[in-house]
Amino acid sequence: MAILVLAEHDNASLKLDTAKVVACAEAIGGDIDLLVIGHNCGSVASEAQKLSGVRNVLVADAPAYANHLADSVSELMLEIASDYQHILAAASSFGKDVLPRVAALLDVSQLSEVIEVVSSDTFVRPIYAGNGLATVQSLDDKKVMTVRSSAFDAVAADGSAALVTLSQAFSSQVEFVAQSLTESERPELGSASVVVAGGRALGNCENFAMLEQLADKLDGAVGASRAAVDAGFVANDLQVGQTGKIVAPDLYIAVGISGAIQHLAGMKDSKVIVAINKDPEAPIFQIADYGLEADLFEAVPELLAKL
Structure with a gap:
């Protein structure tokens, strides 16, 4: 069984949430590949290689991916999805933007905000604003899941994953106009x-x-x-x-x-x-x-x- 984890980053450094999603993937069990999509993101790939439990780091580095637009990212993920039984991403703005598209393209249901792994096809997720927990079993061939990263501890940075370069590049039908970010010296x-x-x-x-x-x-x-x-x-x-x-x-x-x-x-x-x-x-x-x-x-x- 193989698991694909979508890395979240800013083309310079890897977000901590990614290490927590890898922990969820370890709980599922199987070979874990980490997908890094971006532009001039070599430093991110190097960080990703150090995550414990990761087998391969797949890198798609192209100008088309500089702004991580969801439609181009999802097209690439669809291209390689046949090799994986589970596709995971953090339940962040980025993950919530990309993974529903991937699930729709694969014609499967998405499991959202997973906080616990019961087995490879059964997961726990909150409902009613967290006042209830639902144990959900997925019968789909491929499980597409967003993971609530706060429910998992980050894996250690003591791994040595192999680096695999992907040559596919999908252009977006969406035009990137601008991005406004709040900058702060405080932690995220x-x-x-x-x-x-x-x-x-x-x-x-x-x-x-x-x-x-x-x-x-x-x-x-x-x-x-x-x-x-x-x-x-x-x-x-x-x-x-x-x-x-x-x-x-x-x-x-x-x-x-x-x-x-x-x-x-x-x-x-x-x-x-x-x-x-x-x-x-x-x-x-x-x-x-x-x-x-x-x-x-x-x-x-x-x-x-x-x-």
């Missing part, structure tokens, strides 16, 4: 070991500066609830929750977040959860490992002063 939200998240109780965007200072002291990332994003306090790429990013850091500090179901779905797998909220009935306290019933405008400055 999805892979940070510490996340400091704020809610609507902060009142305005200026008050989020407190959380940024706290995150910087802890070498962590800043997150936010949907209510804070909708209120315009921070950009929507910082949203944590069912309709935002799914995170599972070692430490999650929720400041002024009540704990709506949609938000809990995005962070409840965190190793340690600390909640700061002046409402003793806030649902966030039900899942928090440590809770502080206090005014955040007093508690956070005090915490900053002691760090």
Whole structure:
């Protein structure tokens, strides 16, 4: 049995989520090949070769793949899909863009947000915003799956996979116009070991500066609830929750977040959860490992002063 994992990268470095998807592939069992598609992505291929458990790193390096457009990526994956029984990618924006197209081209159903492997054809995935878990068996010849990377630990970087160059290049029917990225010196939200998240109780965007200072002291990332994003306090790429990013850091500090179901779905797998909220009935306290019933405008400055 062979498994194909789609690597996620920026043409310069490999995203940590890829190593976690490889861990899911190891749980399925079989030979694992990692597909790197991009342009001038030699450094990414070198990183990929070091991932433990990977047999081959397949590299498609061409100008047509510079922007990782989903239609050209999916066409290439379709070309090589006959050699694999499982096709995996992280349940990120990229994976969610590419894999449904691959599943449609192969005429199979997609398994989304897999968090546990029961067997090679049976998997567990969350439903109802994470309030329920469904065990799903796929009878398709090929299993196309997105993997919730927060549910798996990254494999070690002690491998020595072979490098295989693919010559196929598929041009896209979509024209790439522009890309706007938020640049920050803080760790990426999805892979940070510490996340400091704020809610609507902060009142305005200026008050989020407190959380940024706290995150910087802890070498962590800043997150936010949907209510804070909708209120315009921070950009929507910082949203944590069912309709935002799914995170599972070692430490999650929720400041002024009540704990709506949609938000809990995005962070409840965190190793340690600390909640700061002046409402003793806030649902966030039900899942928090440590809770502080206090005014955040007093508690956070005090915490900053002691760090």
